[in-house]
Amino acid sequence: MDVLVAENGAQGKHALVPLVASSVAAPPSVPSNVVTDPQFAAERKAFMEETTEFVEKYHINELFNDLLKELILNYPDNPIEHLIDYLERPPSLRVVIIGPQACVGSQRSELCDKLADTHGLIHVHAGRLIRAYLKKSDSGLLSHCIQKGELVPDSIAIDAVLPIIRKNGRRGCVINGFPRTRVQAVALQESRIVPDKFIILTVPGRDLQVYFQLLPTTEEHETNAARNSLVDETCHNTPQASRMLGYEQAEKQCSTKARAYERHISGVMQQYASAYHTISTSATLDETLQKIRVLGPVGSGKSTQAKLLADWYGVVHVDAQQLVRELALKDEKLRTVLHESEEKGTLLPQEFVLPPILNRLRQADCSSRGWVLEGFPQTCSQAEWLRNMRLTPTQVIALDIDAVSQAITGDA
Known part of the structure; x- marks a missing residue:
């Protein structure tokens, strides 16, 4: 750690990493006779288990990582x-x-919109910012780059996007489509902007050019008229020759775009070699985020099946009724309403059910891993509410009456 700081010229007040490292005292040695004491060993084991649980529950490792990163990036006078x-x-x-862009552009933007909405972030759309930046100059550079199948110069992309990222740095943002080249990645790093997550959406290499050919970008549609006009003039308004030349130009452009993308994305991946994650856009259903709703009458084994599904997919099991009961232990009013509801066999009022369900499904573990929801929704209005909250299940599993009968008779 000291060598790394010295090589980067961090001296005096900037030598924070050695300061932090040296301030941590080594753990005191334990006498050998104490270690062999059964009571001490049991207490130590219990303490370690409690400590591990506490560290994982409150994300202590991530917290210290963020604090150290903040010190290294800012070099404050008073740490x-x-x-x-x-x-x-x-x-x-x-x-x-x-x-x-041509393969996953709309899919990427939709994903960014959802992330921004869920976490209260700003969606920084690099493509829109670059187009707006170029339209101010009215230089025709955008149309030229699109016709040639090239990216805009790095200097323009950096000037258009980086100021917006800096402006929204403290609030948080989802950066869509930037950096696209190694030069842009270096500029992002030199600005001391460190992403918490760096995600690269991928498609199979053999399909890359095909995707560029089949799915033209929004920018291409904006210049189709000018390009077709240019082709017609070149071919002296001969329709057949015009179409042939148009096809040839389109195929050449797609090939150029595919090669350029592979070259540039390679540079970005090298720059963020230890930080990026790749997600295949051709992932199967098992590899995507699961949001499962389990339905069934009493005695159908909903809880058992929900737990098995949660273990199988590695998602969070959310039992709506258990969640409300836990909250009722701390809320006397809710406890009274719950008791009356159970005695009468009626549903709980919406105001006691919807807020805790929404809060639980939007917590970090459910948002990142997915969930299996049991005991909710119980009505059509609750199902509609889930849809309005953008929490529609990806799968609904209903246990029918035959499964219930088999469970009762012991044949299941």
Whole structure:
């Protein structure tokens, strides 16, 4: 750690990493006779289990990683005061999502919109910012780059996008389509903007050119008229010759785009070699985020099946009734209403059910891993509410009456 800091010229007040490392005292040695004491061993085991549970529950490792990153990036004169100020700010999140525009452009934008909406972030759409930046100059560069199948110069992309990222740095943002080249990636790093997540959407290499050919980008549609006009003039308005030349130009452009993308994305991946994650856009259903709703009458084994599904897919099991009961232990009013509802055999009023369900399904573990929901929704209006909250299940599993009968008779 000391060598790394020295090579980057961090001296004096900037030598924070050695300062932090040297301030951590080595754990005291334990006498050998104490270690062999059964009571001490049991207490130590219990302490370690409690500590591990606490660290995982409150994400202590991630917290210290963020604090160390904050110190290294900012080199404050007073590290302690700076960290206190950092912890008092609202938490922010920076996510970068990139991928071939023609293949996953709309899919990527939709994903960015959902992430921004779920986490209260700003959606920084690089393509829109670059187009707006070029339209101000009215230089025709955008149309030229699209016709040639080239990216805009790095200097323009950087000038158009980086200021917006810096402006929204403290609130948090989802950066869509930037950086697209190694030069842009270096500029992002030199600006001390460190993404919390760097995601690259991928398609099979053999299909890349085909995708570019089949799925033209929005920018291409904007210049189709000018390009077709140019082709017609070149071919002296001969329809057949015009179409042939248009096809040839389109195929050549797609090939150029595919090769350029592969070259540029390679540079970006090298720059973020230890930080990026790849997600295949051709993933099967088992590889995508699961949101499962389990339905069935009492005695159908909903809880058992929900737990098995959660274990199988590695998602979170959310039992709506259990969630409400746990909240009722701390809320006397809810406890009274729940007791009356169970005695009368009626459903709980919506105001006691919807808020805890929404809060639970939007927590980090459910958002990142997916979930299996049991005991909710119980009515059509609740199902509609889930849809309005953008929490529609990807799968609904209903246990029918035959399954119930088999369970009762012991044949299941």
